[in-house]
Amino acid sequence: MSDQKLSARQEAMLEFIDSFMQDNGYPPTIREIGKACDISSTSVVNYNLNKLEREGYLMRDREVSRGLRLANRAFQGSVVRVPLMGRIVAGEPVPVPDGDFSVFGDDEAIELTSDIVDPHDDLFALQVKGDSMVNDMINDGDIVIMRPHRDVKNGDMVAVWLSDREETTLKRIYMEGERIRLQPANPMMGPIYVDDPSVVEVQGRVVAVIRQM
């Protein structure tokens, strides 16, 4: 419908706006677009911008300098910055972040996109050290994205601290009456049964696992 009604000039404008934003971090002015696309008059640029806006290729804020943004990038920009809190070792508890989380000044963090994790959660990331959790489909060097536990439901993949074994592990948790069953993610492995619920401390729920090579 509004397909390929783009003139060569309009297509050049879109491409220039995209690269300009990539280079400078802010949109170009009408005159900058005109100079880059060999358009002598600002009104022509304005005319084509209105046309592109009507066809949905971009959005404009009237009476605002550089007040335009590409529509393709509308749903982008939703990049979540997850602080990398440290490492998770089998013999140590999970370093859960303090109450106050400083958005700025995090030198170590991981950027994820919104289709992997929910941007509204207060997430934190941990890198797995050692291969003690290899039976839980977690390898050495993997990065686990975790959310501080609020409500633990049966079947959730959680990081638990077993105080009697002094060991941290990632398992699926099931409350079976008095007993707690910790099921490895690997279906070929058997579960762990804990009769005393007090030795199981749920540190957080695992939202995602990322392995780079």
Next chain:
Amino acid sequence: MSDQKLSARQEAMLEFIDSFMQDNGYPPTIREIGKACDISSTSVVNYNLNKLEREGYLMRDREVSRGLRLANRAFQGSVVRVPLMGRIVAGEPVPVPDGDFSVFGDDEAIELTSDIVDPHDDLFALQVKGDSMVNDMINDGDIVIMRPHRDVKNGDMVAVWLSDREETTLKRIYMEGERIRLQPANPMMGPIYVDDPSVVEVQGRVVAVIRQM
């Protein structure tokens, strides 16, 4: 050194610039910053902006309206769109994309950030179906990010099609003279030895694995 020399006003300015850019897609003006942070004079905003620039928190383009960008976000913005080609099943070969890759119009794709994968590679993603590769630390539902194989080096994690078994699997590959050794990622599992190299077809190299829950 340049640590916590930020006044409350400067911190508020940074936070406002960040949220403003998120909302509008372009940076605010000096007067917009002043109004949001209760600064009556434009020169004060200009003064603090210069200070923040000198300390490395942002970059300014002089004589340019809205000519500023946050330094933290300098390396961001590089969101890679990886097309999700389909599913990888143990009994079927990997659907490698055709030569022409259409950047636009991909309804199914995954967005990753540049610190997970290299934006310059021609990547594609596959979702693992079935738990036949559970011994390779790959679970049902996992998403593997792959790069079409160019040069396969020893130790690379690759997707191979074993024509004699009619099976696809993810293994680390090692050329040992005439013999090829396929090592599972799980160190508790033993390797597969293939004496006839013609039955091993390398489909691509695994760059990353993502598991969502």
Next chain:
DNA sequence: CTTGACTTAGAACGCGCGTTCGTGATATAA
């Protein structure tokens, strides 16, 4: 106290930049 560095304030200058208007060229339809 005085001195000097740091921060805030207000006002004015002047170009930047979106907008609008009038005009004209081209094209397809009646």
Next chain:
DNA sequence: TTATATCACGAACGCGCGTTCTAAGTCAAG
């Protein structure tokens, strides 16, 4: 031909917005 729509041009208007200058209020060191 005339009529209507689309697209392009140049000029002018006027507020937007970065810059600069002067002045003053802090605060710690001397």
